[in-house]
Amino acid sequence: MNFSNADIAAIWLTLQLATTVTVVLLIIGTPIAWWLARTQSWLKGPVSALVAMPLVLPPTVLGFYLLLAMGPNGAVGQLTQSLGLGTLPFTFSGLVIASVFYSMPFVVQPIQNAIEALGNRPLEVAATLRAGPWDRFFTVVLPMAKPGFITAAILGFAHTVGEFGVVLMIGGNIPGETRVVSVQIYDHVEALEYGQAHSLALSMMAFSFFVLLALYGFRRTQGTSHMKYGA
Amino acid sequence: MNRSMPTNNTNHNDKLIHARFLFTPPSASPQAFTLDVDIKIPGTGITAIFGDSGSGKTSLLRCIAGLESADKGELCVNGDIWQDAQTCLPTHKRPLGYVFQESSLFPHLTALGNLKYAMKRSGKVTSPDFYEHVIDIMGIAPILSRNPHQLSGGERQRIAIARALLIQPQLLLMDEPLASLDFARKLEILPYLERLHASFNIPILYVSHAMDEVARLADHTVVMAQGKVVAQGSLADVFSRIDLPIRFHEETGVILQGKVVERDKQWHLTRIAFSGGELWVADGDDELDQSVRVRILARDVSLALSCPDNSSVLNRLRVEVTELNDDDTAAMSLIRLKAGDEYIIARVTRKSVARLAIKTGDLLWAQIKSVAVVR
Amino acid sequence: MRYNPAPALTSIIRLSCLLVLSILPHVSRAESIHIAAASNFTGAMKALVAEFEQASGHKVHVSFGSSGKFYAQIMHGAPFQIFFSADQAKPKALEKSGLSVSGTRFTYAIGALALWSSKPGFIDSEGRRLRNGNFNKLALANPKLAPYGIAAIEVLESLKLKQNTRSKWVQGENIAQTYQFISTGNADLGFISLAQIRQKNQSTPGSVWIIPTTLHEPIRQDAVLLKRGEKNRAAQELLKFIRSEQAQTIIKSHGYQIPSAKI
Numbered sequence: 126m127n128f129s130n131a132d133i134a135a136i137w138l139t140l141q142l143a144t145t146v147t148v149v150l151l152i153i154g155t156p157i158a159w160w161l162a163r164t165q166s167w168l169k170g171p172v173s174a175l176v177a178m179p180l181v182l183p184p185t186v187l188g189f190y191l192l193l194a195m196g197p198n199g200a201v202g203q204l205t206q207s208l209g210l211g212t213l214p215f216t217f218s219g220l221v222i223a224s225v226f227y228s229m230p231f232v233v234q235p236i237q238n239a240i241e242a243l244g245n246r247p248l249e250v251a252a253t254l255r256a257g258p259w260d261r262f263f264t265v266v267l268p269m270a271k272p273g274f275i276t277a278a279i280l281g282f283a284h285t286v287g288e289f290g291v292v293l294m295i296g297g298n299i300p301g302e303t304r305v306v307s308v309q310i311y312d313h314v315e316a317l318e319y320g321q322a323h324s325l326a327l328s329m330m331a332f333s334f335f336v337l338l339a340l341y342g343f344r345r346t347q348g349t350s351h352m353k354y355g356a
Numbered sequence: 357m358n359r360s361m362p363t364n365n366t367n368h369n370d371k372l373i374h375a376r377f378l379f380t381p382p383s384a385s386p387q388a389f390t391l392d393v394d395i396k397i398p399g400t401g402i403t404a405i406f407g408d409s410g411s412g413k414t415s416l417l418r419c420i421a422g423l424e425s426a427d428k429g430e431l432c433v434n435g436d437i438w439q440d441a442q443t444c445l446p447t448h449k450r451p452l453g454y455v456f457q458e459s460s461l462f463p464h465l466t467a468l469g470n471l472k473y474a475m476k477r478s479g480k481v482t483s484p485d486f487y488e489h490v491i492d493i494m495g496i497a498p499i500l501s502r503n504p505h506q507l508s509g510g511e512r513q514r515i516a517i518a519r520a521l522l523i524q525p526q527l528l529l530m531d532e533p534l535a536s537l538d539f540a541r542k543l544e545i546l547p548y549l550e551r552l553h554a555s556f557n558i559p560i561l562y563v564s565h566a567m568d569e570v571a572r573l574a575d576h577t578v579v580m581a582q583g584k585v586v587a588q589g590s591l592a593d594v595f596s597r598i599d600l601p602i603r604f605h606e607e608t609g610v611i612l613q614g615k616v617v618e619r620d621k622q623w624h625l626t627r628i629a630f631s632g633g634e635l636w637v638a639d640g641d642d643e644l645d646q647s648v649r650v651r652i653l654a655r656d657v658s659l660a661l662s663c664p665d666n667s668s669v670l671n672r673l674r675v676e677v678t679e680l681n682d683d684d685t686a687a688m689s690l691i692r693l694k695a696g697d698e699y700i701i702a703r704v705t706r707k708s709v710a711r712l713a714i715k716t717g718d719l720l721w722a723q724i725k726s727v728a729v730v731r
Numbered sequence: 732m733r734y735n736p737a738p739a740l741t742s743i744i745r746l747s748c749l750l751v752l753s754i755l756p757h758v759s760r761a762e763s764i765h766i767a768a769a770s771n772f773t774g775a776m777k778a779l780v781a782e783f784e785q786a787s788g789h790k791v792h793v794s795f796g797s798s799g800k801f802y803a804q805i806m807h808g809a810p811f812q813i814f815f816s817a818d819q820a821k822p823k824a825l826e827k828s829g830l831s832v833s834g835t836r837f838t839y840a841i842g843a844l845a846l847w848s849s850k851p852g853f854i855d856s857e858g859r860r861l862r863n864g865n866f867n868k869l870a871l872a873n874p875k876l877a878p879y880g881i882a883a884i885e886v887l888e889s890l891k892l893k894q895n896t897r898s899k900w901v902q903g904e905n906i907a908q909t910y911q912f913i914s915t916g917n918a919d920l921g922f923i924s925l926a927q928i929r930q931k932n933q934s935t936p937g938s939v940w941i942i943p944t945t946l947h948e949p950i951r952q953d954a955v956l957l958k959r960g961e962k963n964r965a966a967q968e969l970l971k972f973i974r975s976e977q978a979q980t981i982i983k984s985h986g987y988q989i990p991s992a993k994i
Contacts, residue, residue, distance in 0.1 A: 189911075196917040214917045215868060215901045246460065249423050252447035253454035254523055255477035260448075264473070268464040297901030297912065298873060311904065315799040315876045 127324055134301055135309040135325075142217070142305060143285040146224040150232040150281045151274070153225070158236035177230045184227065188294025191223050195295070215297035220305075223291045231280040239273020240266065272347040276340065283336045287329070371399030371434050373527070373559065377419045379426035389583035391415045391426075397578065397588075399434045402553055402560040404574035404591075406567075408602070412583035413563045414457075417529050420561065421454055422447040433527050434559075453520030453558075455530040459512040461504040467515045468500040474523040482522060493551050494518040510541040514548055521556065528560045534569060542569075549573055550731070567607040571595075571651045572730045596699035598692050603684040609653035610700050611730070616646045628729075632695025633673045637727050649731040654690060654703035656726040661712060663721050671724040675700065677716050680709065693722055700724075762965035763790040765810055767801040769817030769952065771842065771879065771906055771924045775985035776815065782981065783972050789965040797905050799876055805830060805957065812960025813969065815839060815952070818878040822955040835956035839973055840987035842950035843925035844882045849914050849937040858940040860920065861892060866899070870912040870921025873902045878950050879909075883922035885947035925986035951990070 128136070161173055179187060194201045195213040202212045213219030247269060251261045267274070289307035296303035298312070306325055313322035379391040391412045397403045405413045418424045420431060422438070422445060431439040438445050461470050475482045491497050494514045504512060513533055520528060533549075534542045546569070553560070553573060564570050570577060570591070577594050579587040581602045587594045596610040614630035624639040628648060635650065642648055663672065675693035683690050689709045691702045702722060714720070768776045773795045780791045794801075798817040805811060805825060814831070816822050819838070825831045846861065848854050853866075860866060872880035880902070887893040901918055903909030910927050912918040925941060954973070960966035972978055979989045 192911070192915050192917060196915045198916050212867075212917060214912075246456070247462065249447070250454075250456065250460045250462070251473075252423070253421060253452065253529075254474050254519070255448050255479065256473075257448050260477075265462065269462070293904060293908070294911075295917075297868070297870075297918075298904070299901060312873065312875060314803070315797060315873075315904070317799065317802065 127321070129321065131300060131304075132306075132309060132321065132325055135304050135306045136328075138217075138301060138303075139286055139305040139307075142220055142224060143282045145221050146228060146285045147232075147278050147282045149221065149225055150228060151278060154229060154232040154277065154281075155236055155274075157229075158233045159240055161233070162237045162240035176233050179227045180230050184288070184290025185294055187227060188223065188291040191219075191226070191291065192295050195219060195222070214295045215299060215303060217302050219295055220292060220303055223295055224285045224288055227288055227291050228281045228284045231284045232277040235273045235276040235280065236270065239270035239276075242273075243269055272344070275343065279336060279340050279343075283333060287333065371559070372432075373397040373399050373434065373561075374430070374432040375416070375420055376428070376430040377416065377426045378428040379415060379419055379424055381415060381424075391419065391583045393580075393583075393585050395578060395585050395588060397559075397561070398576055399559050400557070401575035402562050402573050403576040403578060404570040405561060405563045405578045405580060406565065406570050407580035408565060410582075411580040413565075413580050414531055415583075416580070417531050417561060417563050420527075421452060421529055422450050436526075451524075451526040453523050453525035453528045455513070455516050455520050455528070455533045457532045458536045459504065459509065460516055461507075461512055461519075463504050465504075466500070467496065467502050467504065467507065470504070470515060470519050471500070471522055474519045478522065478524045480524050482524070486524075487522070489555070490518050490521045493555050494521075494548055508541065509537050510544045513537065513545055517548070517552065521552075521558075525558060528558045530560060530562045532563050532565070534564075534566070546572060567604060567609075568730075571611050571649075592698065596692065596701060598679060598681040598690040598701060605684055606655060607653070608655070608683070608690065608701060608703055609651055610698075611649060611651050612698050612700075614648055614650055616642050616644050616648060619644060626729075628727075631697040632675075632700075635724070635727050636670045637729055640729055642729065648729050651728045651730045652700050652724055653726065653728075654701040656724060657693075657700060657702035658723045658725070659691070659702055659704060659708070659712065659714065660721045660723060664723060667723060669723040669725055671727060673700070673722045673724065675720055675722045677714055677718045677720060679716065680714070682706075693720070695722070761788040761790060762963065763792065764812045764960065764963060764965045764969065765792045765794070766813040766815065766966075766969070767794050767796070767805070767809070767811040768815040769798045769801075770795045771817055771926055772815055772840065772952065774926060774929070775840070775982050775987065778981050778985070779973065779978055782977065783969055786972070787965070787968055789968065791965075791969065797876070810959060812957055812963055812966040813954060814957055815954045817842075817950075817952055819951050819953045822953040825955060825957070829958075831955040831957050832961050835970070836953050837955075837974070838951045838990045839954045840952045840982050841990060842879065842882075842952060843944075843986050843988065844879060844886065844922055844942040844947060844950065845925040845928065846920060846940040846942060847913055847923050847928055847937060848920040848939075849916055850919070851936075852938055854920060854938040854940050856940055858890075858942075861890065861896070864895060864899075866919035868901045868912070868918035868921075869896050869899045870901050870903060870909045870918035870923075872906045872909045872922070873904055877903075877905050878952075879906045879922065879924050882942075882947040882950050886922065886942055889946040929984075929986040949988075952987075 157176065161169060192214055193199050196202045197206065197212055205211065205213055213222060243266065247265050248261050251265045256264060287307065289311065292303065292305055292308055296308060298304050298308060306329060310322055310325045313325065374396050376394040377391055381388060389410065389412055393416055405416060407413045415424060419426045419429060429439045429444065437443065438450050462473065465473060494517060496514050496518055499507060499511055507515065517533065534545060537545065550573065562573060574591055577588065577591055578585055579594060579600065579602065586602060587597060587600050591611045592613065612630050614628040614635065616626055617629045618627035619639060620627065625636045626639050626642060628635045628637060628650060637650065673695045675695045677691055678694050679692040681690045683703060687705055688703055689706045691704065691714065693700050693702060700722065776793055780793055784791060798821050801814060802821045802824065805814060814822060814825065822831065822836050826833060826836055846854055846858055854860050871883040874880035874884045884893065887896060901912055903912055906923050906927060909921055910923050913921045913923065928936070928939060956966060956970060983989060
């Protein structure tokens with residue numbers, strides 16, 4: 126493996142991006158997952174569909190609309206400019222926001238499934254033991270749905286690392302700011318630097334393989350242990 | 357030993373739970389009912405809420421716990437308002453304990469962890485004495501370090517009951533705590549529940565559809581059918597009625613309070629006296645002068661016009677017919693009989709009623725084939 | 732009673748034969764070829780192909796894309812008969828590796844570079860905006876991948892603005908993406924191919940400075956006949972057509988120049 130300084134910078138940036146996105150997604154994805162798991166509202170269908178859209182949309186579509194929306198004439202762009210934040214394309218923050226949309230279903234769905242599997246009963250039990258809503262969340266939901274949260278974090282992280290189309294559309298290929306590994310690989314391939322492309326691409330494949338291996342291993346151990354409530 | 361739970365300062369006599377609820381469950385199930393109750397329940401002892409499945413007894417309990425949001429609700433527990441038109445305390449602010457039907461232990465905590473979860477949130481200091489007492493009464497000291505999935509169903513329920521006690525509730529709600537257990541486990545856990553009754557001065561609402569549990573545990577009962585209360589009062593009063601809109605089938609029978617007056621060593625029998633006479637039962641552990649509760653099933657009572665001296669049946673009582681009614685099958689009648697100040701019920705064929713021309717006011721002999729000492 | 736598939740089968744075969752027969756005369760008269768063309772040449776190529784197909788009766792299937800991808804694909808056996816690259820390096824490399832017919836490489840167009848903004852009046856005809864630095868981002872194609880990116884860097888070097896502007900660069904993977912950055916307003920201005928704004932509209936939107944060719948090496952775009960097209964009559968006819976007066980007028984109208992020395 127021969128990594129240039131630019132490659133290492135891209136790897137480091139990618140890890141920073143994936144970590145930031147994972148943390149942000151766990152924070153905003155959890156309430157969304159909670160709501161989706163428990164609501165009876167007619168809005169459940171539309172919101173589920175919106176959250177899941179990045180699963181089926183080509184990333185370039187999402188990237189193109191984000192480029193328009195976050196640009197100086199777009200709604201988001203107007204807002205960020207009026208807040209004195211400038212515009213978001215070609216910035217790390219812009220990538221974080223785009224990746225949050227893009228990786229959202231990978232985080233929301235495992236958490237939603239875990240909360241649905243949990244059911245209402247443990248929360249009722251906790252309420253009869255004087256636990257308030259936040260108390261219930263941290264002492265019952267979080268520990269009982271832990272496998273779902275861990276799966277969500279792993280998938281969110283891995284999916285952000287593997288993101289390409291959206292970054293390509295709004296990144297602008299700025300070293301240390303928006304030039305992540307997937308873009309760097311693309312550049313190497315396009316510039317016919319196949320040796321360097323291989324180094325990075327093989328690393329990515331190994332990373333993905335081991336992440337998924339860890340995930341399946343984790344799921345298996347969780348599966349044999351006692352996940353069902355009170356069973 | 358009688359350790360009283362901290363309660364408010366109201367006089368013992370006006371301890372009362374007043375519950376008024378109107379509640380339609382959201383599910384559109386075919387046997388949907390509307391809970392519509394307005395009852396005053398004694399604020400002491402065990403009150404059994406009795407009824408068939410779908411009669412609304414669990415819904416009533418859940419409304420009292422604040423787990424269902426009733427359309428209209430008022431709840432006053434021993435002088436404290438938990439719910440009325442203006443206020444509705446959320447479940448976690450109601451000083452209650454709740455034992456669910458199936459195991460409700462947190463699987464991510466050990467048995468002890470589950471108990472600590474309650475103690476931390478009781479809002480009161482758990483005195484070591486009280487803690488030891490609960491552990492002792494429930495007999496759970498050896499299993500505290502285990503995880504819930506390593507416990508038997510009965511053990512899990514005992515931990516769950518201990519957990520509900522350690523929250524130091526002013527009202528303990530139990531939703532068919534034995535229903536998920538098999539018969540052997542049920543027999544194993546019933547003594548713990550009896551001790552619970554004797555050791556803690558907490559009012560308990562005990563939902564059940566099993567007559568044997570109710571006969572054994574409860575002091576008062578509320579009978580429900582189709583979301584409404586159809587009878588309430590002492591066990592002796594309610595279960596000696598034959599005019600209720602529901603029938604108890606094979607379990608129709610009365611509960612009487614009596615006293616041990618003789619233990620016959622030769623024949624291994626115990627003589628129990630009550631206002632209507634005396635009953636012989638197989639000798640048990642009951643001491644002389646001890647107060648006992650017996651249950652007489654209607655199907656075990658037969659009637660005769662004259663005293664049947666030549667019968668093998670030991671127990672005969674002079675009774676007066678006060679009421680006749682049809683049973684759930686066309687062949688059978690229920691007859692309410694007065695014996696002293698108490699009532700018993702006989703379940704006989706309608707043919708016999710016609711043949712003996714039994715009518716209200718008749719004086720008859722009741723032969724009782726079997727008497728069970730339930731407590 | 733058993734189902735006998737024979738009658739249905741025969742009628743299908745008959746129908747197929749009929750279809751094949753009805754197509755055959757066209758195949759024998761005209762040929763069909765596959766070519767690959769750099770995406771900056773899209774507008775011009777479409778016009779050229781339309782003209783050529785009408786005149787010759789041949790059918791031309793064009794794939795547009797990045798020259799780098801086409802190079803990699805041709806190296807690995809892609810079925811193209813002619814390759815219109817955006818640079819000279821890739822056709823030369825193909826020639827070296829023996830995948831093209833030697834002696835067929837020629838410059839079919841010289842690209843013109845433009846500094847463009849989607850805002851009217853933002854750029855004057857001398858590009859002062861670039862010097863005073865009064866803009867948010869400067870978009871250019873990745874010089875590692877795109878000849879127009881290399882030319883853009885050369886312009887900045889000639890103007891001695893490379894270091895000053897570097898912090899404001901945003902790079903598109905190709906000039907199509909660079910165009911997108913500018914047209915959506917995310918970048919105030921950027922270097923693109925003049926052909927791009929010419930082909931989109933007759934009147935150029937926004938404001939533009941057509942970069943003097945003295946500021947950068949000419950962007951020579953070479954085409955080459957690939958081995959797969961060696962014996963193909965239509966491919967040879969197309970190459971001949973591209974060098975015709977008629978074709979060169981079309982190419983020029985799309986903002987390209989034609990090499991003065993004809994081969």
